[in-house]
Amino acid sequence: MNRNDLLQWLETTDPSRLEELYAEAYRIKREHVGTTVYFRGIIELSNICQKNCLYCGIRKGNSRVERYQMSIDEIAQTAYLADQMKYGSIVLQSGERQDEAFAQFIEEAIHKIKRVSEGRLGITLSLGEQSRETLQRWFKAGAHRYLLRIETSNESLYQKIHPDDHSFQERFACLSMLRQEGYQVGTGVMIGLPFQTLEDLADDILFFQKEAVDMIGMGPYIVHEDTPLAQEAKDFDGKKNLELGLKMIALTRILLKDVNIASTTALQSLSPEGRELGLKAGANIIMPNMTPTKYRKSYRLYDNKPCLDENALLCRGCLENRIDSIGEKIGYNQWGDSPHFLKRDRH
Numbered sequence: 001m002n003r004n005d006l007l008q009w010l011e012t013t014d015p016s017r018l019e020e021l022y023a024e025a026y027r028i029k030r031e032h033v034g035t036t037v038y039f040r041g042i043i044e045l046s047n048i049c050q051k052n053c054l055y056c057g058i059r060k061g062n063s064r065v066e067r068y069q070m071s072i073d074e075i076a077q078t079a080y081l082a083d084q085m086k087y088g089s090i091v092l093q094s095g096e097r098q099d100e101a102f103a104q105f106i107e108e109a110i111h112k113i114k115r116v117s118e119g120r121l122g123i124t125l126s127l128g129e130q131s132r133e134t135l136q137r138w139f140k141a142g143a144h145r146y147l148l149r150i151e152t153s154n155e156s157l158y159q160k161i162h163p164d165d166h167s168f169q170e171r172f173a174c175l176s177m178l179r180q181e182g183y184q185v186g187t188g189v190m191i192g193l194p195f196q197t198l199e200d201l202a203d204d205i206l207f208f209q210k211e212a213v214d215m216i217g218m219g220p221y222i223v224h225e226d227t228p229l230a231q232e233a234k235d236f237d238g239k240k241n242l243e244l245g246l247k248m249i250a251l252t253r254i255l256l257k258d259v260n261i262a263s264t265t266a267l268q269s270l271s272p273e274g275r276e277l278g279l280k281a282g283a284n285i286i287m288p289n290m291t292p293t294k295y296r297k298s299y300r301l302y303d304n305k306p307c308l309d310e311n312a313l314l315c316r317g318c319l320e321n322r323i324d325s326i327g328e329k330i331g332y333n334q335w336g337d338s339p340h341f342l343k344r345d346r347h
């Protein structure tokens with residue numbers, strides 16, 4: 001598929017044509033990564049953030065958010081629960097902080113998670129841009145995957161959705177650094193952003209291909225009413241963004257074949273079946289929410305984020321039924337590395 005083909009598919013709205021697209025993506029998924037879904041239990045360990053991304057509900061400038069930071073013991077207990085529930089991997093996610101105290105805190109948390117799970121749990125980090133030294137420390141402590149969305153591969157759009165002191169080039173450089181330091185690297189974009197064109201989205205897929213990423217975590221942009229970008233998103237259309245999100249998954253699967261692709265929570269926010277639809281369009285990873293219920297309401301990145309009143313056990317039960325309903329299996333107790341990572345030259 002070239003850029004033009006991608007663009008034509010992104011423009012398509014005919015339901016029967018889209019069914020063909022999803023079926024082809026599913027065929028490729030089955031052939032290259034199989035139909036086992038891998039879980040990454042996500043622990044949203046803090047909403048304290050030094051950044052001010054114009055779209056995000058926990059941006060520093062949002063004074064309506066009650067800030068929290070889980071303790072190392074709380075993180076370790078949550079990770080222990082993930083291990084007991086046979087999730088092979090967890091993701092530690094938070095707002096961005098680049099201070100030494102935070103670097104040390106995460107390093108200790110990683111050590112403790114490894115201890116409580118006797119080395120079983122795979123650890124993915126999603127903690128924003130960091131220095132090489134910090135990334136090395138965390139890798140040495142036992143983290144082995146890192147998710148850092150580029151948000152959009154169009155630099156001028158990136159500048160429009162961030163304040164002036166946020167830099168596309170620095171974010172891009174951080175992605176390269178992650179690969180050099182040995183991490184499995186995941187990136188992704190938001191889909192349906194104000195000012196974003198279908199050409200931008202086609203270029204995003206080509207960006208994933210060019211950067212040879214191992215994992216993709218992308219999802220629809222959803223408005224948060226207390227953010228500056230909400231002003232630019234008056235014509236926000238959830239149904240359209242959901243469809244665009246599914247098309248992006250399918251096209252990325254068809255082009256990149258053996259990468260891991262997450263069916264993200266943002267899809268579920270736009271439709272109760274959003275994540276199953278994502279799996280049927282070519283995704284193979286789900287990130288069940290493990291955050292203790294008392295913190296969930298404070299980690300609201302966008303409006304109508306689902307499962308805020310639920311707990312990890314309820315989330316697991318609900319997911320098992322949903323995955324079963326589409327005839328797929330869950331890869332319990334497995335890290336589920338992407339075949340792409342296992343094949344690629346790491347030096």
Ligand code: SAM
Binds near residue numbers: 096148219222
């Ligand atoms: N602070 C880290 C970072 O920015 O990489 C990790 C946490 S951040 C909350 C994780 C992701 O949430 C971002 O990469 C962004 O794509 C997504 N996000 C934030 N606000 C969103 C919104 N309004 N709609 C959809 N996704 C959003």
Ligand code: SF4
Binds near residue numbers: 051052058094096
């Ligand atoms: Fe902070 Fe990440 Fe939200 Fe940006 S997207 S404001 S870095 S939590």
